[in-house]
Amino acid sequence: MNEMLIRAGMNRRQFLSVLGGAAVAAGLSGMPTWARAAAPHTLPPLPYAENALEPVISAKTIGFHYGKHHKGYVDKLNELIAGTKFADMTLEQLIIATNDKAKVTPIFNNAAQTWNHTFYWNSLRPKGGGAPPAKLKQKIEASFGSQEACEKELAEAAVSQFASGWAWLVLVGDKLRVTKTPNADTPLTAGLKPLLTIDVWEHAYYLDYQNRRADYVNAVISKLLNWEFAAKNLG
Numbered sequence: 152m153n154e155m156l157i158r159a160g161m162n163r164r165q166f167l168s169v170l171g172g173a174a175v176a177a178g179l180s181g182m183p184t185w186a187r188a189a190a191p192h193t194l195p196p197l198p199y200a201e202n203a204l205e206p207v208i209s210a211k212t213i214g215f216h217y218g219k220h221h222k223g224y225v226d227k228l229n230e231l232i233a234g235t236k237f238a239d240m241t242l243e244q245l246i247i248a249t250n251d252k253a254k255v256t257p258i259f260n261n262a263a264q265t266w267n268h269t270f271y272w273n274s275l276r277p278k279g280g281g282a283p284p285a286k287l288k289q290k291i292e293a294s295f296g297s298q299e300a301c302e303k304e305l306a307e308a309a310v311s312q313f314a315s316g317w318a319w320l321v322l323v324g325d326k327l328r329v330t331k332t333p334n335a336d337t338p339l340t341a342g343l344k345p346l347l348t349i350d351v352w353e354h355a356y357y358l359d360y361q362n363r364r365a366d367y368v369n370a371v372i373s374k375l376l377n378w379e380f381a382a383k384n385l386g
Contacts, residue, residue, distance in 0.1 A: 191229040192242065194222050195269055203277045207370045212358045220354050221268040228261035242266045243339065250340040263335040267317060267348065271355075274347035276377040283378035287346075287385055294327035302372050304329045305349070309368040315352040318368075320381060321345050346381040 197217055202210035228245075232238045237245055237255075242262050249259035282288060288298065295301040301320070308331040309318035316333040322344040330338060338345045349371055356367035 191233075192225050192265060194225045197272055199277055204275060204375060207374050208275075208356075209359050212356070215358065216354055217268075217272070220352075221265070224261045224264040224268065228258065228265055231258050231261060246337060246339055260335040263337050263339075266339075267335065267337055268350070270345060271317075271348050271350045273380050274349070274377050275371065275375040276380070277375075279375040279377050280373045281378070284382040287378060287382040290327055290385065301327070301329070306365070306368050306372055309349045309351050310365045312351050318349045318351060319343075319345050320347050322385060344384070346384045347376065347378075 197213070200210075201213040201217070204213065232240075232245070237248065237258060240248065242265060245258060245262040246266060249255040249262065252259070283291060283298065291298050291301045295304065305318055305320060308329050312318060312331045312333065314333065316331055316336070318329065318331045319338050321328050321330055321338050327346070328343075330343070332338065349368060351364060351368070356364060360367040
C-alpha cells in the first residue's frame with residue numbers, strides 16, 4: 152500500500168452500480184456519478200460477447216473468468232454479507248468499510264474482486280489499443296513523456312507483479328501514474344482514482360498463454376485497451 156501511495160464506473164442498477172460511489176472515498180471524488188444498487192449484488196453483464204476479444208483472449212477464457220471466477224466472487228459476497236450490517240452497502244462502501252480489518256477480510260476480498268473484475272472488463276474492448284482521446288493523450292504525455300512510455304511502464308507493472316494481482320493506470324492529483332496491487336487490493340483504498348486496469352491473476356490468461364504473462368500483457372495493451380473508458384474516468 153505504501154508503494155501505491157508513493158507511486159502513485161453497472162445496468163443502471165447492476166452494470167453501472169459497480170463503478171459508482173464517487174463520494175465514498177477520496178480517490179473517487181472526481182469520478183462520474185453513476186447509479187448504485189443495494190445488495191444483494193448481481194453479476195453485471197459483459198459489455199461485449201464472450202468471443203469478442205479473440206484472438207487475444209479466447210471465448211473459453213472469458214467463459215471461465217467471467218462465468219466462474221467473477222460470478223463466484225459475487226455469489227460468495229452475497230453469502231457473507233447476508234443478515235449483517237454490511238448487507239445494504241454498495242460495493243464501494245463495503246471495500247472501504249472492510250479494508251485492513253482481519254475479521255472481515257473475506258468480505259473485502261470478494262467485494263474488491265467483484266469491483267476489480269467489472270472495472271477490468273470495461274478496461275478492454277474489441278479492436279482496442281491505438282491512440283487515446285485527445286484530452287487523455289495530453290495528460291499521458293504530460294505525465295509520462297509519451298504514450299509509448301506510459302504503455303511500457305504499465306506493461307512492466309503488470310509483468311513484474313509477483314503472483315496474483317493487478318496493474319493500474321491511476322490519477323493522482325493532476326498527474327497520471329502506474330501502480331500495481333496484489334491479490335484483491337484496489338487503488339480505491341489508497342484514495343487513488345483508477346482509469347483502467349489489467350488483470351494478471353493466472354486465470355485471466357493461463358488457458359491462452361500458459362506462463363507467458365508478458366505476451367498476454369503486451370497483446371492486451373496493443374490490441375484491447377479501452378482508452379475511451381479511461382478518458383471517461385478521467386472526466
